[in-house]
Amino acid sequence: MLxxxxxxxxxxxxxxxxxxxxLIGGGAYWLLAYYFQSSTDLxxxxxxxxxxxxxxxxxxxxxxQAGEDWLASRNRTTPASTALPTTGGEWDAxxxxxxxxxxxxxxxxxxxxxLSSIYLLMVDPRGRQVASPSAIAxxxxxxxxxxxxxxxxxxxxxxxxxxxxxxxxLLSYRIGDADNLGVVQVGRSLADQDHILxxxxxxxxxxxxxxxxxxxxxxxxxxxxxxxxxxxxxxxxQAFVANASHELRTPLTLLRxxxxxxxxxxxxxxxxxxxxxDILQETDHMSRLVDDLLLLSRLDAGRLPLERRAIAMxxxxxxLGRKLGRVALEREVHFEIGPADGVIYADPPRVRQVLLILLxxxxxxxPAGGKVRLEACPNGRMVQVSVIDNGSGxxxxxxxxxxxxxxxxxxxxxxPDGGSGLGLAxxxxxxxxxxxxIHITSRPGQGTRVIVDLPSK
Numbered sequence: 001m002l003x004x005x006x007x008x009x010x011x012x013x014x015x016x017x018x019x020x021x022x023l024i025g026g027g028a029y030w031l032l033a034y035y036f037q038s039s040t041d042l043x044x045x046x047x048x049x050x051x052x053x054x055x056x057x058x059x060x061x062x063x064x065q066a067g068e069d070w071l072a073s074r075n076r077t078t079p080a081s082t083a084l085p086t087t088g089g090e091w092d093a094x095x096x097x098x099x100x101x102x103x104x105x106x107x108x109x110x111x112x113x114x115l116s117s118i119y120l121l122m123v124d125p126r127g128r129q130v131a132s133p134s135a136i137a138x139x140x141x142x143x144x145x146x147x148x149x150x151x152x153x154x155x156x157x158x159x160x161x162x163x164x165x166x167x168x169x170l171l172s173y174r175i176g177d178a179d180n181l182g183v184v185q186v187g188r189s190l191a192d193q194d195h196i197l198x199x200x201x202x203x204x205x206x207x208x209x210x211x212x213x214x215x216x217x218x219x220x221x222x223x224x225x226x227x228x229x230x231x232x233x234x235x236x237x238q239a240f241v242a243n244a245s246h247e248l249r250t251p252l253t254l255l256r257x258x259x260x261x262x263x264x265x266x267x268x269x270x271x272x273x274x275x276x277x278d279i280l281q282e283t284d285h286m287s288r289l290v291d292d293l294l295l296l297s298r299l300d301a302g303r304l305p306l307e308r309r310a311i312a313m314x315x316x317x318x319x320l321g322r323k324l325g326r327v328a329l330e331r332e333v334h335f336e337i338g339p340a341d342g343v344i345y346a347d348p349p350r351v352r353q354v355l356l357i358l359l360x361x362x363x364x365x366x367p368a369g370g371k372v373r374l375e376a377c378p379n380g381r382m383v384q385v386s387v388i389d390n391g392s393g394x395x396x397x398x399x400x401x402x403x404x405x406x407x408x409x410x411x412x413x414x415x416p417d418g419g420s421g422l423g424l425a426x427x428x429x430x431x432x433x434x435x436x437x438i439h440i441t442s443r444p445g446q447g448t449r450v451i452v453d454l455p456s457k
Contacts, residue, residue, distance in 0.1 A: 002231045006223045013219035018212050025204040036193040043114040044171040046070040047186045057175055123147055123183040125176060146172040147183050166191050248290045256283040292422040299429040306347040313376040314340040324359050332368035338375025342383035344454040346434045354430050357423045358387040358450050366391035382453040390447035402440055403428045
């Protein structure tokens with residue numbers, strides 16, 4: 001009974017752990033990718049700033065800022081006694097061309113790897129590519145789209161992909177005055193960064209998968225351990241109900257037999273005849289209640305044997321029509337057989353029991369002159385069986401509770417033959433035990449429709 005709850009708890013714990021792993025792993029991946037991109041973009045801007053400095057051209061504000069940011073990042077990682085380098089010419093700590101001269105000393109520069117991996121291409125004012133002053137060869141020709149965008153907007157930053165899938169980060173800047181414009185384009189391969197990110201992603205997937213499996217197993221164990229006392233209590237309760245129901249059947253049988261013998265010994269006009277009749281009626285009611293409780297306990301424990309086989313719905317509905325037609329006639333209710341088609345795969349006695357419960361409810365709650373209809377039709381892989389009446393209907397507040405045990409609602413409690421409140425609970429349990437579904441729709445004063453879906457294979 002509690003196995004479904006154990007699955008739900010385990011799934012909830014595992015989903016929570018998976019969400020946490022995704023958030024942490026995704027955050028780590030995003031932070032590293034952001035660091036790579038920001039450091040690469042800063043190095044590209046610094047490289048362009050150095051080229052502006054080499055050519056003796058005044059730099060835009062963002063390149064001035066890039067120089068300050070680059071030197072600030074170097075100061076955080078370079079000892080105070082180490083000279084700060086530039087490439088060619090002179091560079092001021094505030095980003096200008098005058099002030100304290102800082103000489104190139106590549107052996108002390110921890111950021112040389114960032115700059116040395118950047119290539120540089122240039123376009124002269126006539127639109128011709130000039131010899132590259134870069135120490136490394138460019139992996140592609142000048143990107144014309146980036147050049148055109150830089151000429152129009154002043155600068156352009158984009159990521160492009162080579163034929164082999166390698167990604168490049170390109171930064172292009174317009175350089176010169178209005179009558180003498182050129183473009184400097186710097187780029188860096190992102191292959192090493194992509195390799196590190198891919199390795200991180202693979203590691204996160206492996207670690208995340210292992211963690212999810214571990215958490216899932218731990219959640220299953222914890223859920224089972226926490227539900228074990230409840231499961232034991234439930235099993236004991238079901239065992240008690242089953243044993244009590246079984247033990248009550250014998251005394252109830254003897255009680256009824258004794259009442260029948262006593263009734264036969266009374267005269268027709270004896271005032272105790274009515275008393276004996278009441279005893280027999282209540283004994284029958286108790287016997288049905290005991291049988292229902294025993295059936296429910298077996299269904300809860302999964303110990304009810306079901307012999308499933310093909311059932312032709314036209315034959316079953318005709319049989320029920322013959323049996324219930326006489327009862328409906330006595331109650332002055334019109335019983336109608338609608339379209340009957342399809343073949344279901346279920347236990348015949350149990351399907352018959354379900355339909356008898358539903359039809360009995362419909363007949364009891366349909367006033368004289370009303371109508372009850374039974375029909376069946378294929379619906380995909382299921383066969384839909386409907387019991388429809390135009391009786392008193394059910395109030396909306398009662399609909400969610402109709403399948404609860406011993407629930408009869410206000411209308412049911414008013415009737416002397418209202419039943420024990422176990423009929424619909426038994427019907428639902430029997431339908432679900434055969435991989436089917438049951439639901440009810442109703443409107444007060446307009447009637448009720450009960451739909452049972454049973455598998456056709």
